[in-house]
Amino acid sequence: MSGYFRDLLDGTKSLAVGLGITFKYMVGPVITLQYPHQTLPMQPRFRGHIDLVRDPETGTDRCIVCGMCQKTCPSGCITVAGDKVEGVKKKALTLYTLDFTKCSLCGLCVEVCPADAITFSKDYNLAGRSREAYVFDLKKRLEERKG
Amino acid sequence: MNVLAQDPALETFVLNMGPQHPATHGVLRVKLVLDGEYIVEAEPVLGYIHRMHEKMGENRTFAQFMPNTGRLDYLSALSYNHGYVCAVERAAGIGVPERAEYIRCITVELNRISSHLLWLGAYVLDLGGFTPLLYAFDDREILLDLLEGVTGARLTYCYFRFGGVYNDIDDDFVTGLKGFVKRMRTRLPMYHNLVTKNIILRKRLEDIGFITPELCRKYGATGPVARGSGIDYDVRRHEPYSVYPEFKFDIPVYPKGDSMARYLVRMDEIEQSLRIIEQGLDKLPSGPVMAEKVPKILKPPKGDYYHAVEAARGAFGVRLVSDGTNTPYRLKLRSPSFSNLSLFAEAAQGLLIADAIALMGSLDLVIPEIDR
């Protein structure tokens, strides 16, 4: 019988303590961010989808078309093509597409690149109406970024 | 008397819980045979999110399989990264610099805390309390920001490499982590006051959903489920790997075997992980974070290798059979949730639906890891 009353008393006390905690938080400050109106800065190491790096000297990409990224990619979402260009020692990049629908953002391509020609973008607000919208032409993106 | 009622088989009915059900947290389906609200038979049905990870492992190079390991258990991806890199390092004989080992332990323990915090929130949500979920997410958010700063991702980290880690940790991470440890020590008593001591929660967890040590052994349950049944087994202590022998930490064991025991084991583990992190930060040596001379194309010698780590849900083992080529011959992943779920059918017999939900939540299942 004493157990019954102790249970009742302890139980009531625990319930009151719980109410106290939630009340304290209710009158306390709000900690959420009102997302579309406010955004957080992206972390410097954030791994978004990949982008080509612009070489400050030449003003174009640094890709040497070795195809390492294409070979390393676990999902096979990178396609690279290059051509010999007159007067330039290295192969010049003609096509770099990323099929973002398959990409798992692992970053192995960036790690393996011998020329440091690719990096992570900070894009995360990605929305589109078709699958094709996610096959990115990175060379075109690089040129568009210039303007 | 009604003729129908005389046949006991006609007194029961079948309830399909899942694959879409709020309490199964994913696409687990449980076929319940019910007598009123009492469970006569419970049969978990798996395979709704089977993605052939093991087969994918056989067709990819060792490095290419790395992202997959984070997608087995998306809540403690680093533990799974760890298990896989350890297995491959053992096979290929790659050494790891000490600083990298410490970073691995610190981040894995961080990941364990974030996994347990999410479990706490989701578990109380299963039991009908909404608010602790948001409080737990508040803490977890800080953690994920810290991990994102180091690894670049919030859930599927893919941070470890054969022979080290991808990025070194910086001062921001260390100070942020110290702040988090301090904050978490004040938050834990709050969780205990709000959740653990709550009479409603205690009535729902205490003496409910018993799992005996025999049942754990029969189905190979590990992790907090086994430790909640009094089995003192933790891979970190009993098959030490990495630099865990350097740390002082306790392994919480509760002998009772009810849902409350498993709950308390996880709450205590958060505290122990904080201890490990603190010691790790104190002892953190300087030096490189990547071993030199890791071959670009790994071809481990022929053989059969196994490495287990203690993930947030129990022992995660990787068995690697190499035939000397650059892809494994066989890659077997031993996932803890699968074993932990297997005992549900037996343990849930005779429980009410509400108690079975409490039992299932206390197993802390992550469905993609069960199906692999």
Added chain:
Amino acid sequence: MSVHPDVARVIGYVVGTIAFVALNASFLVWLERKVAGHIQRRIGPKEVGPFGIFQSLADGIKLMSKQLIVPEGADGLLFRLAPLLVMIPAVMVYVVIPFGPALVARDINMGILVIFAFASINVLGLLLGGWGSNNKYAVISATRAVSQNVAYEIPMLLTVVTLVMITHTMSLNQIVAQQPTIKDWYLFPWNGSIMLPIGFLIFFICSMAETNRAPFDLGEAESELVAGFHTEYAGMGFGLFFLGEYSNVFVGCALASIMFLGGWQCPFGLYPGVHWMLIKTYFLVFVVMWVRWTYPRTTLYGLLNLSWKVLIPFALLNLLVTAALLKVF
């Protein structure tokens, strides 16, 4: 041609009551979301109107524009009838609630009886809805709701009987009139029986359980039974269950404030009126919400244990002690 004043009065009350019920429910939905938000350290609705106050009106319009789907194999009649059976009694009880000295549709001297008579129909609606929707979750939920209601009406009515023994009247307006200031509230032990505070607590807990509010929301335990009795309801069918729940919460709190906290009377004897009634009631409603967002849900046996082992013994004790005290003094 002029309308007979009695007819105009009836029409006025009907329109007024229904409008109040609907607006009040949508306000309570907004309030609940705000309270939940701030307890969880976020801000809740904010986009629709100032502080998001029109959010629940927007939700209501959305619900009304949706099709009422009757699932295959469901009992069409019962399925459609159930939301009405929840909503109509919930509106009817407002007839006898005195919001102010003169602001009461019908001041019947059996007011309490009328309220409990109508409130009991509510569970019938849940039962029919659960039974008629041909869904196992709904059936389980309906049986839960019935056993819960049966268990909680007993202590609730026992407390009310105790109070009526003290007040000597069942007219709500007269009960309010007996409590002009804070020291006359029937909440306090010196106004008739030392057990009155416990009686208030029992009444408050029971009214939470009667209206299927957390932590007693076994009927719609979403982690167990998906959505309980309204699993199969879409559009305004669901909307009526929702409205019914909130108007029942309001009635429960209004009754508690009338019987124990002096209704529309000012605690300090100044300016009595409808505002005091609303302040007291909304405060109790806030407590109900606060409780909901703090605790986990009980189980069916936990709920019945609480009722039969704690609430009913204490309610009986309350009755006996009060009767003895009334006899002696």
